[in-house]
Amino acid sequence: MTGTDEMTGTGVPALSAENLVVEFPAGRGRKVHAVSGVSLEVHPGQTLGVLGESGCGKSTVGRSLMQLPPPDSGTVRLGGVRLTGLAREELRRARARIQIIMQDPVSALNPRRRVEDLVWEGPSIWGSAADAGDKDARIDRALRDVGLEPAAVRDRRPHELSGGQCQRVCIARALMLDPEVLICDEAVSSLDVSVQAQILNLLETMKRQRGLSMVFIAHDVSVVKSISDRVMVMYLGKTCEVLPSDEMQHRAVHPYTRLLLASLPEAQLGTAATRADAYEAPAAELPSPLNPPSGCRFRTRCPLATERCAVEEPALRRLGPGHRVACHHVEARRDHP
Ligand SMILES: Nc1ncnc2c1ncn2[C@@H]1O[C@H](COP(=O)(O)OP(=O)(O)OP(=O)(O)O)[C@@H](O)[C@H]1O
Ligand code: SF4
Numbered sequence: 017m018t019g020t021d022e023m024t025g026t027g028v029p030a031l032s033a034e035n036l037v038v039e040f041p042a043g044r045g046r047k048v049h050a051v052s053g054v055s056l057e058v059h060p061g062q063t064l065g066v067l068g069e070s071g072c073g074k075s076t077v078g079r080s081l082m083q084l085p086p087p088d089s090g091t092v093r094l095g096g097v098r099l100t101g102l103a104r105e106e107l108r109r110a111r112a113r114i115q116i117i118m119q120d121p122v123s124a125l126n127p128r129r130r131v132e133d134l135v136w137e138g139p140s141i142w143g144s145a146a147d148a149g150d151k152d153a154r155i156d157r158a159l160r161d162v163g164l165e166p167a168a169v170r171d172r173r174p175h176e177l178s179g180g181q182c183q184r185v186c187i188a189r190a191l192m193l194d195p196e197v198l199i200c201d202e203a204v205s206s207l208d209v210s211v212q213a214q215i216l217n218l219l220e221t222m223k224r225q226r227g228l229s230m231v232f233i234a235h236d237v238s239v240v241k242s243i244s245d246r247v248m249v250m251y252l253g254k255t256c257e258v259l260p261s262d263e264m265q266h267r268a269v270h271p272y273t274r275l276l277l278a279s280l281p282e283a284q285l286g287t288a289a290t291r292a293d294a295y296e297a298p299a300a301e302l303p304s305p306l307n308p309p310s311g312c313r314f315r316t317r318c319p320l321a322t323e324r325c326a327v328e329e330p331a332l333r334r335l336g337p338g339h340r341v342a343c344h345h346v347e348a349r350r351d352h353p
């Protein structure tokens with residue numbers, strides 16, 4: 017997936033990656049094929065959702081975008097600047113422009129530090145001496161922006177806060193450096209449903225106010241759909257389908273995307289007709305990233321698989337505006353406008 021996506025039409029992507037490959041050694045000469053040639057683009061002010069079941073490589077993609085660690089091969093560009101291959105000091109400075117929020121907010125925060133120190137950590141590392149002048153006012157503003165009352169939380173330590181409050185502190189910390197891109201890796205998955213909704217609203221507000229671009233990684237279809245402009249569906253280290261999130265239920269054609277949609281309750285899916293033609297999951301053993309299936313990696317679970325799928329890997333091809341799919345045997349749906 018290269019070049020500007022026709023759905024947005026303009027300019028340099030805020031973040032792009034081409035052909036990312038990440039493999040982990042697994043002993044006795046074997047390796048985990050965690051991410052195998054993933055490309056993506058995030059347009060300014062937009063959110064790309066990354067969806068897929070546990071172990072498909074979502075977090076590895078997120079970390080390699082941050083160069084933590086860099087991918088084994090492939091290119092990452094932040095606003096047109098190539099991050100892969102940057103010298104250590106240049107990379108350290110560039111990292112301030114791309115921040116990540118992780119799944120477990122409590123363990124993401126140093127338990128010994130107070131909220132005000134946690135929030136100020138970024139400027140204390142990356143900021144200039146001038147930053148220190150309005151330190152207190154900036155910490156208070158950052159805390160208020162994420163819905164926390166400074167007087168009540170500044171002196172507290174993470175274990176004295178709720179999970180939702182800790183995630184708000186993580187967001188305040190990440191935004192303190194005014195990043196261009198925010199990567200959220202299962203940022204709401206560990207929170208209660210009502211707190212999830214509050215944090216999702218907060219992220220939406222921050223994105224709108226600051227023109228942030230986001231990569232929102234999660235395994236929950238409805239959460240990803242609700243916050244993303246476009247969704248990239250991954251399976252076993254590969255991209256299956258990329259499409260606008262509001263067209264997912266009507267236009268998704270990849271058998272794996274259809275399988276994910278079939279897991280949604282009917283009310284979230286939209287129409288009964290859509291549900292009726294969603295795929296049912298065939299019972300099959302999950303393949304291993306140590307030894308992924310030949311050809312199409314989804315073939316061992318796919319109801320449409322043919323012999324061709326075992327020998328030929330499907331390329332990610334364009335089906336329509338903003339819509340790409342990696343499958344030999346599906347075409348764009350004609351039954352919906
Ligand atoms: N540091 C590592 N060393 C070895 N294998 C790893 C390492 N990190 C990830 N993996 C493996 O790489 C694959 C992708 O892992 P990753 O954490 O990216 O998946 P994920 O989609 O984020 O899963 P989850 O939804 O459970 O968070 C998995 O098979 C995982 O076991
Ligand atoms: S390429 Fe073949 S196995 Fe893969 S999703 Fe398409 S039909 Fe299924």
Ligand SMILES: [Mg+2]
Pocket residue numbers: 074075076201202
């Ligand atoms: Mg993960």
